Amino acid sequence: MSTTEWDDVYAGLAHMVLREDFPELPAKYVALAIDRSSRKTHRSPLLELLDVEDLNGTFTLKTATELVARVTKVPFIDLSNPRVETDVAPIQQGGLELFAGRECIPVAFEGRQYLVAVTVSRGLNTVIKRGYAETDKPELALGYLPEVLARIERVRNEFVLTGDQTDEPQAEAAADPVIDRGNVQRVAVEDTGNVAFVRDTIEKAAGQGASDLHLSLDESGRLIIRMRIDGVVRQMVSQNAGNGRKLIQSAMSHANMDIGTQNEPQSTKFEHVTADGRRLDVRSEMLPARTGPKITWRLLDSVNSIMRIDEMGLAAPTAETLKREMGKASGMVITTGPTGSGKSTTMYALLQERTGSGEEIITIEDPIEYKLAGITQVQVDPKSRRGVKWHNAIKSALRSDPDVILIGEMRDPDTAQTGVQAAMTGHLVLSTLHTTSALGVFARLLDLGVEPFLAGDQVRIAIGQRLVRRIHRDCARTEHLDARTIELLEAAGIKDVTEAPAPGGCDLCARTGYKGRSALMELLVVNSAIQDAVRFGGGSELAIREASNEDNYIPFSVDAKRLITEGITSPSEVLPLLTSVDGGIWRPGGEDVTALVPVEDTKAS
Structure with missing residues (x-):
């Protein structure tokens, strides 16, 4: 310890x-x-x-x-005991942030009320005064810190709280002493009221590992806050109607937006420094909605979240192949997948194999998602008349003596063709494409005007990627699969699996049974058979699939089986992804589910 x-x-x-x-x-x-x-x-x-x-x-x-x-001589309350129930009434009266700010939670156990805290201090008097009636005081108790915080998050995720959080209480809360824990100096926020609430909201979202934070107004003007954790959107807290529009304006101002312009979209970015010293790059979007401005913040830890290949939890053969191919001097490494599938994370993990090797590395991105020391990073701005454009940046990079070039995305013919030319002239090029799988890379390049012989010759490996939620092992259980699930797994290419991990649910994972995400990966290594399929077969997915074998192609289904059998994720996580990749739709439950239904048939019906 x-x-x-x-x-x-x-x-x-x-x-x-x-x-x-x-x-x-x-x-x-x-x-x-x-x-x-x-x-x-x-x-x-x-x-x-x-x-x-x-x-x-x-x-x-x-x-x-x-x-x-x-x-x-203070009672200890074991919050892991299911008989200890959270007392929601004081939270509704005082607001969740009143309790969360002092790391305490109201509970009921064996007919008595307790306020369970990490340490008992005079600061809890404010909590009791605002959260409880004069004739309904709780008994103070100590609790285990992770369990106290987990209870707080469980309330945050399961209840819509409407406590009256006006400027004055927020200011009072910010003025109370804050315990300094360890080497991290936690300083009370100087700002009060709505600005303090906005900062605290970002802090809490970052602390829970949220990738996106959504702020919007409902019909009554109440502020609704949601955050995306492990790919799933959860409602965080709901403010009272009278303060919602002020909070939205404070959020816009905090994001360097023009609060006087709410009838057209705005895009900005700013930096947030968390209590533990992490610097988050926040990309902010404002969308004019019918009920008022809708704000989305993408939270990017551009320094601390960079991984290496060995840290990604990949299958050993996949990791070894990626390392080997990244050691080559030239060619293209292309990662595919939808938005939010972790393509940038994978590209930077690959790039880490070449940093510190005495080579000149240039990245061209929109936006720059990770900050990496020792390389040159270029931000393009295709929307601005005077901004740097993709193909101009690539051409300029080629004249800057690079060894490795990372192109954020090949989204148009100019970018794709210039990227292929960079590989053809002796550079290693990393980039992404929006296709459903690695098998579709060549058809997409040909659609962008790349000659078949160039596409076949220059692409070294193609990666397909999705993200699946990881089973929270502290509360996971093992279940024997029913006949229908086994049938669906076999139809998706996963055979000989009769039992699998299933999500449990505890306070530490907000009762979801999942915590964190892992990559589900497909890998295609280009060989002479693939090159011929591109040159003479038009590069279609069918032609590439027929030219592939187990020596050069690891399909999604193989990696999915590994993730299930190693206890990393559940069948319910991988099945929807596998069937959508292979042209089918998986529907959990329902009498009408008898087989994998092709997309075309579904649309026709």
């Missing part, structure tokens, strides 16, 4: 002791707290106490919390 983990839970205890909140604590505990404070460190005195007692790491964070409860 790391010191950081201990500090994250108990860094406020020394301050608590020195304020004489608990004078009954053992003398050596107080002495340790004073000693640590005099050395101006934030290490928990409880950790020092455990060191003195020489407990040899036998305590977990949770049992240590129980120890604190016994020492301080």
